[in-house]
Structures are given as structure tokens and as C-alpha cells.
Amino acid sequence: MKWLLILPFALQGLVILVDEFYFHWKRDLPMWERVGHPLDVCTLLACFGWLVYRPFNESNLITYICLAAFSCIFVTKDEWVHTRLCEPGEQWLHSLLFLLQPAALISAGAIWALAASAGTATSSPWATAAEDLLFMLPLQIALQVGFLAYQLIYWGILRSPYTPTDSSTYDSKAAQTA
Numbered sequence: 001m002k003w004l005l006i007l008p009f010a011l012q013g014l015v016i017l018v019d020e021f022y023f024h025w026k027r028d029l030p031m032w033e034r035v036g037h038p039l040d041v042c043t044l045l046a047c048f049g050w051l052v053y054r055p056f057n058e059s060n061l062i063t064y065i066c067l068a069a070f071s072c073i074f075v076t077k078d079e080w081v082h083t084r085l086c087e088p089g090e091q092w093l094h095s096l097l098f099l100l101q102p103a104a105l106i107s108a109g110a111i112w113a114l115a116a117s118a119g120t121a122t123s124s125p126w127a128t129a130a131e132d133l134l135f136m137l138p139l140q141i142a143l144q145v146g147f148l149a150y151q152l153i154y155w156g157i158l159r160s161p162y163t164p165t166d167s168s169t170y171d172s173k174a175a176q177t178a
Contacts, residue, residue: 001125001126001129002129002132002133005107005110005111005129005130005133005136006107006133006136007107008100008103008104008106008107009104009107009108009136009140011100011103012097012100012101012103012104013143015093015096015097015100016097016147018093019090019093019094019097023086023087023089023090023093027085027086027087027090028159028162028163029155029159029162030081030085030162031162032078032081033078033081034151034155034156034162036077036078037078037151037155038148038151038152039074040071040074040075041144041147041148041151042148043067043070043071043074043075044071044101044105044140044144045141045144045145045148046067046071047064047067047068047071047105047108048108048137048138048140048141048144049141050063050064050067051064051108051109051111051112051137052137052138052141055116056112056113056115056116061109061113064109064112065109068102068105068106068109071101071105072098072101072102072105075097075098075101076098079094082094108136108137108140110126110130111130111133111134111136111137112130112134112137113130114126114127114129114130114131115127115130115131115133115134118130118131119131
């Protein structure tokens with residue numbers, strides 16, 4: 001039962017790692033993405049922070065749903081850039097991320113909501129499982145802060161300025177086959 005609540009986090013983390021350390025390093029990131037990707041992480045931090053620092057109730061749930069919906073829509077902002085710069089494999093990976101982000105946010109919200117009912121007369125085995133998984137919410141914050149720091153330091157300071165190499169090669173190949 002617990003693994004069903006953890007699975008979206010694990011899958012999302014795996015896909016993000018492949019996207020970042022294979023595709024992004026392979027093609028480099030233009031300034032738009034060097035700024036935009038950390039902003040994506042900030043929208044997730046807002047969601048997880050809300051869950052950690054707010055008690056479960058109806059108004060907090062509505063706010064969380066709004067934050068999660070905004071985050072899921074916000075991450076699609078780069079697709080205009082990605083259509084020019086990304087090869088099909090990376091585009092497909094992004095489509096997986098667009099499925100996994102809402103799944104992870106729904107799972108986080110379920111953990112938060114179910115754990116609030118644990119120990120009550122009407123609690124279910126899911127509530128007990130969720131209570132055991134509450135550590136996942138601050139863990140997500142820690143992981144997201146770490147990933148944000150990596151993005152800001154690596155792409156903002158350590159990595160040299162963007163020079164289109166692999167992506168321009170991909171664009172020229174795509175133009176030749178069109």
C-alpha cells in the first residue's frame with residue numbers, strides 16, 4: 001500500500017535525473033531554461049512547503065490544489081523552446097514528466113490529507129500508511145532545495161555560457177529531412 005504513494009516520487013525523480021544528466025548536459029541549456037528550470041522547482045517547493053507548514057483543512061486543501069495546478073501548468077512554459085532544441089527522446093521524457101508531476105503532487109496531497117485522519121475512529125489502513133509516509137513531504141523539500149542549489153550553481157555559475165552545439169546540429173538535421 002505504501003509503495004503506491006511513494007511510486008510517483010520515485011518515478012519522477014528517476015526521469016528528472018535522466019533528463020538533467022543525460023539530455024541537458026548533452027545539449028546545454030540556453031538562458032531561458034537556465035532561469036526557467038529553477039523557477040519550476042520553486043513552484044514545487046511552494047506546494048510541498050504548503051503541505052509541511054499548514055494543517056489539513058478544507059481551505060488549505062483548496063489552496064494546495066491551486067498551487068499544484070499552477071505548478072503543473074507552469075512547467076509547460078518551456079515547450080516552445082523545447083520544440084526547437086530537443087531531440088524526440090527528450091521531448092518524450094518531458095511528456096512523462098508532465099504526467100508524473102501531477103501524480104507526485106496528488107500523492108503528496110493524499111499523504112497530507114490521509115495522515116490527518118490517522119488515529120481517528122474513521123481512519124483507514126491508508127491513513128496509517130500515510131502517517132508513516134509524512135517524512136516524504138520534508139524529504140521532498142530537502143531534495144528540491146538541493147536540486148535548486150545544483151541548478152543555480154552549475155548552470156548559473158560553473159557551466160560556461162550557452163553555445164548551441166548539439167541542438168543546432170539536431171536542428172540542421174531536422175531541416176534537411178523536412
